[in-house]
Amino acid sequence: METKTLSRDGTRIAWKRSGQGPAVVLVSGAMSTGATLAPLALPLAERFGVTVYDRRGRGESGDTPPYAVEREIEDLAALIDAVGGEASLYGISSGGALVLRAAASGLPVRRLAVYEVPYAMDDAEAGARAEYTARLTEALAQGRRGDAVELFLRLTGLGEAVIRGARQSPMWAGMESIAPSLAYDDAVMGDGRLPRSLLASIAVPVLSLAGGASAGWMREAARAVxxxxxxxxxxxxxxxxxxxxxxxxxxxxxxxFAQ
Structure with a gap:
């Protein structure tokens, strides 16, 4: 990351901008940094000024306890101010939930696009999410970062053999290093259910996307948004x-975004 901007609480947020044109900020999901979205930023930079950044608690960005979702919205506010005072936002997964919250809070946003925000669409999914929250909170409180990462990977549907392989991979240390930020994404998702009143308050256009090869409930959630x-x-x-x-x-x- 080339630049660091101070958020309202003094946390340094690392970011990089490429291209020229209307501002677009890309927001990553759980277990990822701004670098995860660099391959998407590259083609978008042909028409826009595209910003990728490390969300607080990961990558080159700082972190200031206690965490609150409002602090992440303030991070976005600082970035939008730094790139011209208005921007369109794209968020994937829990990053999509964050940009929806940011728009509902009144940030100067032109347009929103979100990809597969994983809202629970029935009681069974909501129950599984609640159990994940409880077990994640316990694992992080006890310093069991590896177990926290495993919990997240199971939540995403990965099998035990794949998870065991991941633990032996060179990437595992990096995953453990940002494991505490899983609690941040969990907080952004709230109780996991579709936040209907919040969504109804968003005053800008929203494009909600899903993959045709994704699970049916993912498409259902995206359509509901x-x-x-x-x-x-x-x-x-x-x-x-x-x-x-x-x-x-x-x-x-x-x-x-060109519309």
Whole structure:
């Protein structure tokens, strides 16, 4: 990251901007940094001034306890101010939940795009999310970062063999290093259910996307977001999963943000 900006509480937020044109800020989900979205930023920078950043508690950004979702919204506010005072936002997964909250709070946002915000669509999903929250809180309180990462990977649907392999991979140390930020993403998701009153208060256009190869409940949640916000549009990206390919997503975002 090339630049650091002070958030309202004094936390340094690391970010990088590329390209010229209307401002677009990309917001990552759990277990990721701004670098995760760099492959998406590259094509978007042909038409926009695109900012990627490390959310607090990960990468090159700082962290200031106690955590609150409002602090992450203030981080976005500081970034938007730094790149010109107004921006469009894209968020993936729990990062999508964050940008929806940011828009509802009144930040100067032109347009929003979100990809597969994992809202629970029935009681069983909500119950599983509540159990995850309780077990995650316990693991982090006891300093069991590896167990916290495992809990998250199981929540995403990975099998035990894949998780065991991940623990032996060179990437595991990096995953453990940002494990405390899993609690931040969990807080951003609230109780996990679709926040209908919050979504109904968003006054800007929202494009809600899902992959055609993703689980059905992911598409259902994405469609529900579009149907609940006042100016919502739903779109399926055929053949895509939660790990959406930048080459497929970028043209869709370019067209939408250029409107």
């Amino acid at each position: 579009a149907e609940t916000v006042p100016q919502g549009t739903y779109r399926t990206l055929e053949g895509q999963s939660h790990m959406v390919e930048p080459g497929v997503l970028a043209p869709v975002l370019m067209e939408y």
